[in-house]
Amino acid sequence: MVDPFFDRPILNSPYAYPNRHWELDAQGQPTQKIIESRRRAEFITPIPKSRKQKGKQSTPSAQGALDLYSNEEGEGLSSDDQKYDSITLINAVRDHVDAWRRLPDPADWKVTPETARLLQHWRHYNFTGIRPFFCQIEAVETLIWLSEVAPVLGKKESALLGFIKDANAIANPGTDAEAAGRGSPPSLFRIALKMATGSGKTTVMAMIIAWQTINAVRRPQSKRFTRGFLVVTPGITIRDRLRVLQPADPDSYYESRELVPPDMLQDIKKAKIVITNYHAFMLREKMTLAKGTRSLLQGAGESINTTETEGQMIHRVMPELMNIKNVIVINDEAHHCYREKADDESETLLKGEDKEEANENNEAARVWITGLEMVKRYLGINTVVDLSATPFFLRGSGYAEGTLFHWTVSDFSLMDAIECGIVKLPRVPVSDNIPGEETPKYRNLWEHIGPRMPKKKPGQFRRP
Numbered sequence: 001m002v003d004p005f006f007d008r009p010i011l012n013s014p015y016a017y018p019n020r021h022w023e024l025d026a027q028g029q030p031t032q033k034i035i036e037s038r039r040r041a042e043f044i045t046p047i048p049k050s051r052k053q054k055g056k057q058s059t060p061s062a063q064g065a066l067d068l069y070s071n072e073e074g075e076g077l078s079s080d081d082q083k084y085d086s087i088t089l090i091n092a093v094r095d096h097v098d099a100w101r102r103l104p105d106p107a108d109w110k111v112t113p114e115t116a117r118l119l120q121h122w123r124h125y126n127f128t129g130i131r132p133f134f135c136q137i138e139a140v141e142t143l144i145w146l147s148e149v150a151p152v153l154g155k156k157e158s159a160l161l162g163f164i165k166d167a168n169a170i171a172n173p174g175t176d177a178e179a180a181g182r183g184s185p186p187s188l189f190r191i192a193l194k195m196a197t198g199s200g201k202t203t204v205m206a207m208i209i210a211w212q213t214i215n216a217v218r219r220p221q222s223k224r225f226t227r228g229f230l231v232v233t234p235g236i237t238i239r240d241r242l243r244v245l246q247p248a249d250p251d252s253y254y255e256s257r258e259l260v261p262p263d264m265l266q267d268i269k270k271a272k273i274v275i276t277n278y279h280a281f282m283l284r285e286k287m288t289l290a291k292g293t294r295s296l297l298q299g300a301g302e303s304i305n306t307t308e309t310e311g312q313m314i315h316r317v318m319p320e321l322m323n324i325k326n327v328i329v330i331n332d333e334a335h336h337c338y339r340e341k342a343d344d345e346s347e348t349l350l351k352g353e354d355k356e357e358a359n360e361n362n363e364a365a366r367v368w369i370t371g372l373e374m375v376k377r378y379l380g381i382n383t384v385v386d387l388s389a390t391p392f393f394l395r396g397s398g399y400a401e402g403t404l405f406h407w408t409v410s411d412f413s414l415m416d417a418i419e420c421g422i423v424k425l426p427r428v429p430v431s432d433n434i435p436g437e438e439t440p441k442y443r444n445l446w447e448h449i450g451p452r453m454p455k456k457k458p459g460q461f462r463r464p
Contacts, residue, residue, distance in 0.1 A: 111148045209273065245275065276318070
């Protein structure tokens with residue numbers, strides 16, 4: 001039986017805008033029909049309610065301004081009931097970025113000359129080696145548009161920024177005294193970029209660092225840019241793989257992959273980049289005291305505190321950033337970083353291994369996001385950029401498992417990566433003991449190969 005999707009799944013170039021996609025039915029299976037347009041982000045995104053203070057909305061952005069984006073039935077993106085809508089934040093941002101990308105004259109891009117130079121380089125430079133994929137450029141374009149372009153445009157663009165801020169205020173509330181109960185901005189402002197595994201998130205990190213650093217060096221008075229970066233990973237293996245983000249590394253992506261024009265390489269060397277795993281945020285014991293020794297030293301006085309302070313942790317983990325304010329944080333595999341809901345009742349329904357897994361997830365997430373809040377208090381954080389193929393809340397977080405991070409602004413899914421030839425088509429394993437199905441030969445291997453085996457006794461075999 002001919003199956004075009006599985007035989008020839010690739011429809012688009014990895015370096016150009018994806019303008020075709022395979023149609024999927026209600027069960028997510030290919031219909032074998034090709035649609036002559038880009039695939040829309042089709043999952044459902046929960047719309048958070050606006051923050052309220054003393055019975056009034058503290059910001060109108062999530063309720064009302066985003067109603068400018070409406071579907072065919074006239075329903076807006078948000079309501080008092082936190083409704084779900086088929087038109088998501090991702091699709092709205094994507095449409096704006098697409099229109100902005102098509103502007104031929106850099107003078108109309110509303111970005112700095114340095115940013116315009118980098119965009120032209122990534123889009124049109126004749127790379128001698130590995131060329132950036134379209135999805136990698138699009139991810140950085142989305143950040144640039146939200147940071148440099150949207151703030152100077154109109155009401156619709158401001159609505160998108162307001163929605164992202166409201167989403168962060170709900171899901172990432174500040175825990176410090178300044179943010180508690182005063183209607184102040186959330187401690188962390190996060191933007192999530194969803195990219196399929198294998199689509200090159202490390203290159204995106206390097207491009208973000210290049211964009212920010214070059215602008216910060218050449219525009220030292222601007223508060224929009226920084227040359228300080230904290231890259232946080234879930235493990236040591238990933239951290240070691242990201243060493244190519246360091247400008248001094250022999251395999252640095254900025255030069256080896258030509259991500260930066262030659263005349264800008266000197267600017268990149270002024271970046272301060274710390275790559276660590278989230279475990280480093282745990283406050284350590286400065287000295288180890290036996291129970292008896294601790295009691296003896298304490299006497300009748302106050303308990304002895306041998307745990308390092310938040311400031312000491314910051315100095316231990318990121319001394320290079322101590323003199324830089326408002327750093328940018330890049331979270332790799334960011335679905336492990338979230339603030340669990342305080343009033344979560346779903347965890348009480350979990351049992352056994354499910355509950356143990358949820359507790360482990362929540363503990364890791366708590367260490368990660370609490371560490372970032374410490375960095376915010378001591379150094380200041382401009383933006384947290386979340387990179388993940390699955391930016392979804394995990395089980396036990398207090399959100400429905402698989403709920404997309406509300407601050408996700410772009411999506412290059414696994415299906416997109418398959419259709420662009422960036423990753424291979426995965427094969428889902430099928431159970432080999434389904435009743436009525438043909439039994440695989442390897443389950444009873446000897447019955448099939450036994451008659452063809454040599455008839456000699458074991459002692460008669462000789463090594464050559």
